[in-house]
Amino acid sequence: MSADTALGGADPSRDEGAAGRDTPRKRLLRWVAVQAAVVAAAVHLLWAWPRLGSPPDARPYLFVAGSALAVAVAVATLRAGEYRRLYALGAGTLGTFLGGFLAWHGTGAAAALAAEPLAVVAVIVEVVGFAAYLALFRLAPPTSVVVERREADGAEGEPEADEGTP
Template sequence: MSASNADGHGGRNAATKRAGRMIAAQAAAVSAAVHLLWAWPRLGTGGDPRPAVFVLGGAFTVAVAVATLRAPEYRRLYALGAGTLAAFLIGYVGWHGAAVGSALAADPLAIVAKGAEVVGVVAFLALYRLAPPTSVVLERREHAADEGDRGESGDPAGEGSEP
C-alpha cells in the first residue's frame, strides 16, 4: 500500500475528497460573492459596519476556498472554512434576531448566501472528518522531501538513468 493510503484515509486525491473540496470551495466562493455584491455599493456610506466586515470576510473566504483547492489536506484549514461560513450564518441570525425568517424571505441574495453557507459548512466538516491528522500530513511532506533530496526516481535498485 502506498504512503498516501497506508493510514486508511485514501490520500488527498481520493474521489470523495476531491468532490468535497470542489463543493466546499464553490460554496465558499458563492457566499463570498454574495457578500461582496451586497457590501460593495454600501461601502463607506454610513455607520453600518456590515459592508466593511463583508468585504474583509468575503476576501478571507475566497482565500480559504483557494487554499482548500491548492493546499494539502489540513484539518485546520477545513475547520477554518467551516468556522468562517458558520460565522456568516450566526452573524445573520444575530443581526436580525427574531425577524430572521422575514428578513431571509425578503432578500433573495440572503437566501443564496445562507444556502451556500449551509452546504459549505457541511462540506468542510466532511473534509475535516476525512482528512488525516495534521501530523500525518506533515510526515508525508517530510518523507516526500527526503525522497526528493536523495534523488530517488522510483527505481527499486537505486540506479537512475544517469550515464
C-alpha cells in the same frame, strides 16, 4: 488477496489515509466546499459594495474582509495539502457568516430572508459549504501525519550529498 482487492477494490492492508486527498469523495467535497465559499464571498460582496459609504453600518466592511478570507481559504483548499486546521477555518468562516446573519436579524431572520433574495442564496451556500468543510475535516488525517508525509516525500526526492564535496 480478497475478492474485493482482485476486482480492483481497495487493499485492506493499505492505510486508509495513504490515499491522501485524491480520493473521489474528498475531491467532490473539496469542489463543493470551494464553490460554496466562492459563491458566499460573491454574494456578500454584491450586497456590501453599494453600501460601503454608509458610516453607521459596519457590516459592509466586515463582509468585504470575510469575503477575502473565504476566497483565500477556498484557494488554499485547492492548493494545499489536507490540513484539518484549514478545513476548520473554512467551516468557521462560513459558519460565522451564517451565525452573524441569525444574530443580526434575530427573530426577524425569516422575514429578512423573504425580503432579500441574496440572503437566501447566501444562507443555502453557507450551510452547504459548512457541511462540506466539516466532512473534509472529519476525513482528513491529523496535521502531524500530513506534515510527516510531506517530509517523507521531500526526503525521497532530494539527491544525496556527495561525501567528497565540501
